[in-house]
Amino acid sequence: MRFVIIGGGPAGNTAATVAASLGAQVTMIERDIVGGAAHLWDCIPSKALIATGGELTELDRARVMGLSATGQIDFAALRERVASIEDKLHTSVTSLLESQGVRMISGTATLLSENKVGVTTSEGEEVLTADAILIATGSRPRIPDWAPIDGERVLTTRQSYPPPEVPEHLIVIGSGVTGVEFTHMFSTFGSKVTLVVSRQHVLPTKDPEVAAVLEAEFERREVRLLKGARASSIRREGNSVFVDCEDGRAVSGSHVLLCVGSVPNSAGLGCDVAGVTVDAHGYIPGNRHCQTNVPHIYSAGDISGRLPLSSVAAMQGRKIAEHVMGLTAVSHRHLDYDKAASAIFTEPEIAEVGIAEAEAFAAGRKIRVMKVPFSSNAKALILGDARGFVKIVSDPATGVVLGGSIVGRGAAELISVLAVAVSNRLTASDIVDSLLVHPALSESLGEAAT
Numbered sequence: 044m045r046f047v048i049i050g051g052g053p054a055g056n057t058a059a060t061v062a063a064s065l066g067a068q069v070t071m072i073e074r075d076i077v078g079g080a081a082h083l084w085d086c087i088p089s090k091a092l093i094a095t096g097g098e099l100t101e102l103d104r105a106r107v108m109g110l111s112a113t114g115q116i117d118f119a120a121l122r123e124r125v126a127s128i129e130d131k132l133h134t135s136v137t138s139l140l141e142s143q144g145v146r147m148i149s150g151t152a153t154l155l156s157e158n159k160v161g162v163t164t165s166e167g168e169e170v171l172t173a174d175a176i177l178i179a180t181g182s183r184p185r186i187p188d189w190a191p192i193d194g195e196r197v198l199t200t201r202q203s204y205p206p207p208e209v210p211e212h213l214i215v216i217g218s219g220v221t222g223v224e225f226t227h228m229f230s231t232f233g234s235k236v237t238l239v240v241s242r243q244h245v246l247p248t249k250d251p252e253v254a255a256v257l258e259a260e261f262e263r264r265e266v267r268l269l270k271g272a273r274a275s276s277i278r279r280e281g282n283s284v285f286v287d288c289e290d291g292r293a294v295s296g297s298h299v300l301l302c303v304g305s306v307p308n309s310a311g312l313g314c315d316v317a318g319v320t321v322d323a324h325g326y327i328p329g330n331r332h333c334q335t336n337v338p339h340i341y342s343a344g345d346i347s348g349r350l351p352l353s354s355v356a357a358m359q360g361r362k363i364a365e366h367v368m369g370l371t372a373v374s375h376r377h378l379d380y381d382k383a384a385s386a387i388f389t390e391p392e393i394a395e396v397g398i399a400e401a402e403a404f405a406a407g408r409k410i411r412v413m414k415v416p417f418s419s420n421a422k423a424l425i426l427g428d429a430r431g432f433v434k435i436v437s438d439p440a441t442g443v444v445l446g447g448s449i450v451g452r453g454a455a456e457l458i459s460v461l462a463v464a465v466s467n468r469l470t471a472s473d474i475v476d477s478l479l480v481h482p483a484l485s486e487s488l489g490e491a492a493t
């Protein structure tokens with residue numbers, strides 16, 4: 044099986060490792076860095092900076108613990124730290140791929156036909172013949188035509204690792220996951236932040252109760268929320284930026300950061316030549332096996348137009364590798380996107396899995412909802428941070444856990460318990476009957492499941 048993979052992000056490199064371990068002859072082409080945008084621009088640097096901001100907040104909290112401490116960001120050290128994390132991850136991914144015998148080519152790939160992939164490298168051109176192809180080319184930040192990005196004061200997330208300086212007053216446009224994470228990050232760095240929110244609350248696709256906790260925290264930190272405002276132009280004058288909104292409102296600051304979604308990297312890939320369908324938005328859709336309309340050409344990760352998460356991209360890559368190698372009959376379990384856990388790395392952290400309470404009500408579905416605040420959790424009180432809650436949604440007839448939300452310290456880790464429950468149809472009693480650690484934040488899961 045000659046398997047050619049275009050793109051070395053989580054989707055591509057996971058598919059490569061798994062397929063090679065199952066005996067495929069794998070070639071993976073990556074034009075930037077193996078690890079993908081996930082390592083270079085998205086998940087890793089953003090969470091590394093958020094961790095630094097988190098430490099600054101911890102210093103503030105140290106006062107509650109009876110300590111006195113102050114902190115200041117050392118930008119050179121911060122840059123080095125992010126680079127060193129990326130380097131370690133890059134080395135670990137490439138070593139794994141090498142150990143499985145994956146051929147990695149540094150270059151740009153295009154489809155030449157259903158079975159041929161052309162590669163342009165610094166040394167010249169090469170044509171590869173494939174029995175199966177995976178398109179895993181990812182996405183990049185969306186830049187509307189009214190946004191004159193200059194990398195200095197008008198930025199996308201990709202120019203923020205870290206930005207040239209801590210903005211005095213940052214205007215963040217977009218209040219989805221990326222917008223709120225960067226709002227959080229810069230407010231912990233000491234920037235004054237204005238968040239332009241197009242709807243009436245932040246995180247419009249999430250549980251409103253969850254969004255409310257985050258809004259309260261933003262307000263406590265004096266983040267200004269400009270609600271119901273759609274940005275329509277950005278102007279830079281000297282060291283100031285001006286953002287105008289469709290309804291006539293305007294806001295000025297020192298920097299502006301655009302967080303208005305992403306666009307797929309499908310242009311120039313040669314999908315038309317290979318007969319692969321690209322939808323109106325540039326995504327390459329696939330069926331439940333991630334096969335495109337050309338059955339031996341697959342798409343995975345952000346380019347597939349499914350949930351844009353590294354974890355989902357990697358899982359798609361794994362499932363595709365198994366499908367390519369014919370493992371479907373025995374062990375193949377279809378990917379259920381509705382059961383993917385996700386997290387928002389703000390403070391407090393937010394994590395969700397499965398069905399949300401509001402979604403179930405809207406669908407008229409009978410559910411049982413149990414909610415427990417962390418203020419009754421011993422460990423949360425010991426840690427001096429009892430914000431947030433655990434909410435578990437279950438089926439009232441069977442007790443099967445259908446979903447849950449966690450807001451609070453460690454939410455991104457704690458949600459794993461509910462993710463395992465949702466994926467495996469465990470019941471609330473299964474959680475209650477598990478002997479958990481005391482004192483621990485996870486005890487609130489047992490309490491909410493009772």
Ligand SMILES: Cc1cc2nc3c(=O)[nH]c(=O)nc-3n(C[C@H](O)[C@H](O)[C@H](O)COP(=O)(O)OP(=O)(O)OC[C@H]3O[C@@H](n4cnc5c(N)ncnc54)[C@H](O)[C@@H]3O)c2cc1C
Nearest residue numbers: 050052053054074079080081085152181344345351352353
């Ligand atoms: C700011 C930000 C933070 C995020 N944080 C998280 C997070 O905490 N957790 C999470 O799960 N998700 C997070 N995401 C989402 C996550 O980064 C993406 O879902 C993930 O990177 C998608 O993986 P992928 O394999 O599809 O693509 P990518 O990681 O984008 O990799 C695609 C690769 O393909 C290469 N490529 C493209 N075209 C070609 C070509 N023609 N030839 C050769 N190579 C090519 C690109 O260079 C790139 O390296 C975040 C996104 C953003 C924007």
